[in-house]
Amino acid sequence: MATAISSSSDRTSDETGEIIRGRFVATPPPGTVVFLFGMRINRWSQVRHWLPLWRSLHRMIREQRARPQSGLLLSTTSRKGREITVLQYWSSMETLMAYAQDTSFGHARSWKTFNHGIGDSGMVGIWHEAYAIDPESPGRMHTIYRDVPERGLAAATERADAEHAAIHRIVHERS
Secondary structure, rough: OOOEEOOOOOOOOOOOOEEEEEEEOOOOOOEEEEEEEEEOOOOOOHHHHHHHHHHHHHHHHHHHHHHHHEEEEEEEEEEEOOOEEEEEEOOOOHHHHHHOOOOHHHHHHHHHHHHHHHHOOEEEEEEEEEEEOOOOOOOOOOOOOOEEEOOOOHHOOOOEEHHHHHHHHHHHHHO
């Protein structure tokens, strides 16, 4: 039996959270989206080029978390050197695209500003990738969490005991 995990958009991965003993797998609904966004600061000295993008990124994440109807399930941000990476889980590709194009949200405005100025400078670069998950397709998704706090796809959606999920998958594949 899957254990439901809250899909509140104000949740974040927390390394200090309560450890969940055992082996678990993520059991997301079909269509859940993994979204990766990256920003690379190419010239640290050109703060006026990258700082506005950095600030707008933080504003957008706060905005997404404050408006659950946006479809955001969970968001984490990490930095390594001059690279910032945002990992997000969305309820569907439709909600992600609707958010990106909705002019009442900050993304549309930030994207326009970036494309008509900062983006042409070469001082900062961006990238993104979005993947829709189909957990019903064997071999298309693999997750495992063992003796760690809630994180990743399992924290954004649902989780199940790994052994139970494996038995269910085998039975489902044979039928």
